Amino acid sequence: MVTDAFGESGPAEAGRGQRVLDLLDKAIQAQSPLVRKNIARARQRNPEATPAQMIRSLERMYVSALTGTGAAVGGAAAAPGVGTGVALALSAGETLSSLELSVLFALSIAEVHEVPIDEIERRRTIVMGIMLGGTGSATIAKVAERTGQHWGRQVVAKVPVETLRQINRILGRNFVTKYGTKQGIIVLGRVAPFGIGAVIGGGANAAMAALNVRAARRAFGPPPTS
Template sequence: MATDASDGSVPEEASRGQRVLTLLDKAIDVQSPLVRKNIARARQRNPDATPAEVIRSLERMYVSALTGSGAAVGGTAAAPGVGTGVALALSAGETLSCLELSALFALSVAEVHGIPLAEVERRRTIVMGIMLGGSGNSTITKVAGTTGKHWGRQIVAKVPVETLRQINKVLGPHFITKYGTKQGIIVLGRVAPFGIGAVIGGGANAALASLAVRAGRRAFGTPPTSWAA
């Protein structure tokens, strides 16, 4: 039976999906100029740290920041007296914060590895691929028609921009689905007893961050042994 498009559900889904991708592009645009400052912050305690040590520091900073953000929003949304509208607004704001933290992490790790990301399409592929975890890895290598490890180094840094556009078109719907689910998990904190919402939000973000960290290691492989001149 044909789908009744008159209820507006299809356009609404498309609109929500486009908002997620728009937020992603905004996050990448805002965070790209901050990559080197982020790496410098990771090196503050030990200016002589190796690239591998700096990446481990970036991973810890990212997991800690993302977990704290999710716990704060989940707990606030679940607080007594907070209405549904406020909870949704908090969740929308936390989605952008999550995207910004994740974009900064992914682009910072790429920078430490010396991966050139001059074009926005390369930055999109890196960020979406890492945030999608294992599914991002398999999708990128399949669309690119290649096999092997370390897609961040072998594919993103070398394939033509047109190929990356095709990869990003495939990654986009997966990314939209993942973040629609994530926002729903955070909003669940609003109906949970106070305190449990913080656990839900923090736990969801901690799991997401851990997946991204592992995906980053797969994407780039072993860090350089020394810093480029």
Template sequence: MTTGAFDGPVPEEDPSGNRVLDLLDRAINAQTPLVRKNITRARQRKAEATPAQVIRNLERVYVSTLTGTGAAVGGTAAAPGVGTGVALALSAGETLSSLELSALFALSIAEVHAVPIDEIERRRTIVMGIMLGGSGSATITKVAERTGQHWGRQIVAKVPVATLRQINSVLGRNFVTKYGTKQGIIVLGRIAPFGIGAVIGGGANAAMAAMAVKAARRAFGPPPESWPPEDDSAPLSS
């Protein structure tokens, strides 16, 4: 056992925790190339959409999609004839998809705010910080030894990568504890009697999405008033 600077005793080897973080990295790596395409789609819905309008659209799509995914898996997993093993497998697959949706949302919001996401450590900080909500924000500002609003702009965009690694080490332990445990509760809820599982799955995902939206607003602050000049001459997707 080792002692974490902010979390008390932490196991040196935690295979289940490593699996959670591996899933997170898979989600981030899979979704990073889609960020600009995601923003392009949001802008195409309204040709003259401002950054604020695009962000609202990204928030709405994220909440509705994540909620629908949770409800669908909850209903299917609890359907008559579906065994517990199959139900757990369905929920495990949905866990990865919810991570991917959350990673795409968080990184897309960062891109609209022109916060760099060119390095994996910056992407990890953004995604974990937003998914952890208020505790993520507190951890980031404490480890970075900086104060002030909007850590997404003031810290992630400006501190050295070495500092971000320290931040991510602490965020990772919190992420495994809070997100992993929360997912475990949701998975068990989804294999409840038919109908109840759908309500639990959809409701839990809706609450998680709402928390992430609130955390993203706190992380980045008010949207830019206009798009950067280069966006007018270069497409957002490649």
């Protein structure tokens, strides 16, 4: 399933790389049906919220959830009496949770901006483009042969699916390298002594969430007026 979307993997990528891409697809499949519920949660306190206010609420919800998850798992994994195997298992589970939160955030922002997310290739481009930051946006612009700001609206919503497949093959390789390495560092950090692990887990996730929020703002630009 993932191999078709991201291109054939070389021998060096077949193990860890394929597992990362499988996690990505699993997260997209799980979170896509929850996008409108997530937006409804963002509107609960203010049913008359403008798109700009909803986006700010979605951003706060995402940063808070990701930071809290990292801190909670970091503290539990580093608690006295927890073996290294259990600690690593807890951190591995949190890796999927943080990926799911990031997928839900990216797709929710796209929905508010009225960017189509019905097709799997468009969802993959949105998620990886945001999580890869500047590298992702540069790759998308180059392959799509389009210049200008806000690739989320200019590219994802308009280019043919076949072009998106080409983009996703390149993004997939970059995603494996960056996301796999980043999560590996965070996982090891969470196994630090009790207390330190919670700080590392929460701080690392907070930093990653902030980067993804900024990337989403650059990807889609100003919110719609209505």
